Amino acid sequence: MMSKLYADLVLLNGKIVTVDEKDSVEEAVAVKFGRILAVGKNDEIRNMVGEGTEVIDLGWRTVIPGLIDSHCHIVSSGARRAMSVDLSEEAGVRSIADIQMRLAERAKTTPKGEWVTGYKEDDSKLSEKRHPTKWDLDEASTENPILISTVGGHFSVANSLAFERAGVTKDTPDPVGGRFDRNPETGEMTGGLHETAIGVIRPEGQEEPTREQAREGAREILRECASVGLTCVYDMVRKPEIRAVLDLKNRGELPIRVRMDVTIELFPELERLGIYRGLGDDWVRLCGLKFFFDGAISARTAAVSEPYLNRPDFYGVMATTKEIATKTLTEAYEAGYRISAHANGDRAIAMYLDIMEELQAKYPRKDPRNRDIHCTVVNPELIDKIRKLGILPTIFGPYPYYHGDKLIPAFGERRLEWMFAARSFLDARVRVTAHSDHSAAPFPPLMGIHALVNRTTKSGRPIGQSQRVSVIEALRLYTMNAAYQSFDEDRLGSIEAGKLADMVVLGEDILTIQSEKIINIPIEMTIIDGKVVHKR
Numbered sequence: 001m002m003s004k005l006y007a008d009l010v011l012l013n014g015k016i017v018t019v020d021e022k023d024s025v026e027e028a029v030a031v032k033f034g035r036i037l038a039v040g041k042n043d044e045i046r047n048m049v050g051e052g053t054e055v056i057d058l059g060w061r062t063v064i065p066g067l068i069d070s071h072c073h074i075v076s077s078g079a080r081r082a083m084s085v086d087l088s089e090e091a092g093v094r095s096i097a098d099i100q101m102r103l104a105e106r107a108k109t110t111p112k113g114e115w116v117t118g119y120k121e122d123d124s125k126l127s128e129k130r131h132p133t134k135w136d137l138d139e140a141s142t143e144n145p146i147l148i149s150t151v152g153g154h155f156s157v158a159n160s161l162a163f164e165r166a167g168v169t170k171d172t173p174d175p176v177g178g179r180f181d182r183n184p185e186t187g188e189m190t191g192g193l194h195e196t197a198i199g200v201i202r203p204e205g206q207e208e209p210t211r212e213q214a215r216e217g218a219r220e221i222l223r224e225c226a227s228v229g230l231t232c233v234y235d236m237v238r239k240p241e242i243r244a245v246l247d248l249k250n251r252g253e254l255p256i257r258v259r260m261d262v263t264i265e266l267f268p269e270l271e272r273l274g275i276y277r278g279l280g281d282d283w284v285r286l287c288g289l290k291f292f293f294d295g296a297i298s299a300r301t302a303a304v305s306e307p308y309l310n311r312p313d314f315y316g317v318m319a320t321t322k323e324i325a326t327k328t329l330t331e332a333y334e335a336g337y338r339i340s341a342h343a344n345g346d347r348a349i350a351m352y353l354d355i356m357e358e359l360q361a362k363y364p365r366k367d368p369r370n371r372d373i374h375c376t377v378v379n380p381e382l383i384d385k386i387r388k389l390g391i392l393p394t395i396f397g398p399y400p401y402y403h404g405d406k407l408i409p410a411f412g413e414r415r416l417e418w419m420f421a422a423r424s425f426l427d428a429r430v431r432v433t434a435h436s437d438h439s440a441a442p443f444p445p446l447m448g449i450h451a452l453v454n455r456t457t458k459s460g461r462p463i464g465q466s467q468r469v470s471v472i473e474a475l476r477l478y479t480m481n482a483a484y485q486s487f488d489e490d491r492l493g494s495i496e497a498g499k500l501a502d503m504v505v506l507g508e509d510i511l512t513i514q515s516e517k518i519i520n521i522p523i524e525m526t527i528i529d530g531k532v533v534h535k536r
Helices: 042-046 074-083 096-108 134-138 160-166 197-201 211-227 239-250 264-273 322-334 346-362 380-389 404-416 422-427 445-454 471-477 480-485 515-520
Strands: 009-012 015-017 028-032 035-040 054-057 062-065 067-072 116-121 146-150 155-158 178-182 189-195 230-237 257-263 284-292 339-343 371-374 392-396 433-435 503-506 523-528 531-535
Touching: 009 042, 028 042, 035 042, 067 074, 067 433, 067 480, 074 211, 074 230, 074 239, 096 116, 096 134, 096 146, 134 155, 134 160, 134 189, 146 160, 155 197, 160 197, 178 197, 189 197, 211 230, 211 239, 211 523, 211 531, 230 239, 230 480, 230 523, 239 257, 239 284, 257 264, 264 284, 264 322, 284 322, 322 339, 322 346, 339 346, 346 371, 346 380, 380 422, 392 422, 392 480, 422 471, 433 445, 433 471, 433 480, 445 471, 445 515, 471 480
Parallel strands: 009 054, 015 062, 067 230, 116 146, 230 257, 257 284, 284 339, 339 371, 371 392, 392 433
Antiparallel strands: 009 028, 028 035, 062 503, 146 155, 155 189, 178 189, 503 523, 523 531
């Protein structure tokens, strides 16, 4: 006679929102060896309680699957906190004077001639409603080169010394895939750097964190992710981030799961080593290669076919040419790699789809799951082509709320009905997901769900209301659909028997609470592998 199998952990008296195919709601969950043993009614699950079972009485609180951010720059952001000056509204920056003061303070402790850097600057959050110029940054220091990046990361500003050291003058041409901001009358550089122009000013690239900075920064920020209900992040990584994540994993100290898109610049090294999609385990796995096509939505530099309303002659910035993109992606795709391409505006999306249509036909493979990261400005024709090619879009979750107020004057109400198009993608049966793109936006996923459901800005203005989705649909973007994009649909994304026991206990019922309050729902508990990793 076989002995009875008892659970390691049992959750009772809850509202278990499973996000399975039927969107079932149950009362209890049993966990064994880090996986879900059973989901069902209280009486069924109580039978799995043994002498060594930990039992949590939920008090009829709501439980959802662990939430997944399907694109971000989390690990690098953790290290950057120690290396650069935080110029965000959340850090208390309200004006250009605040930026100057904080950079000047950093310059006082930085050796003469060494770089002073800042990040997360946002012109729409400043009282002047503009980015600083190089002359503004000169007020912070003329003895240190200064370089600050905006919240979206695709636009930067440098001071005069940085331009001088790089030998850049008004006669310097714009680089391929980039642009210098200039005085329209004199042609003089004003400090702004779009896309690849930053490489002209700082050709050696940004300073890499030390191994300890990268590891400890990753540990801290990934713990914060767990505290807001994230159990997995799909991160864009380079060497320091890969090493930081593996250092934590090898120590048994990785707070949450990590999926990785590696910058395509590392393709030659990966190819030489024979490393490609699938390397890793349930905690850490390599998924694809990341390539950039255009600018940022938050900076209003995405490559679009209609000009920006507040800049009538400006159509955004392409970060590449079709020739370069085709050559680069062909080499990687022929070698078997999955592509995750940053394509924001409709011009960039169209170019990416044209290239992938050719590559997927020339090098057919079963279930390729190539991705379009951001995929923001769309139309019915692009959505239809995305569906036919099987491209997987991931859209900004929190943007309609967090950045919405500055997007309205740039795009107008009509075009915003076709941005962050969750409703249109779902109606077309496209497996769309949502992401924060942190540090471009805050990473708490409930902000993203709130934005997708309500489609109102931080100030309460409606923004693209035709793209609203239901709460359960928004949850699916952060659970099952997200798991599918990282080839994890058999282990993550829903609360079902056999899957990894990643769950989040909420302080309010997300399915019945007023939608305007979703953003404020407390995270009571985060569970990964059947272990409580965060408790309020």
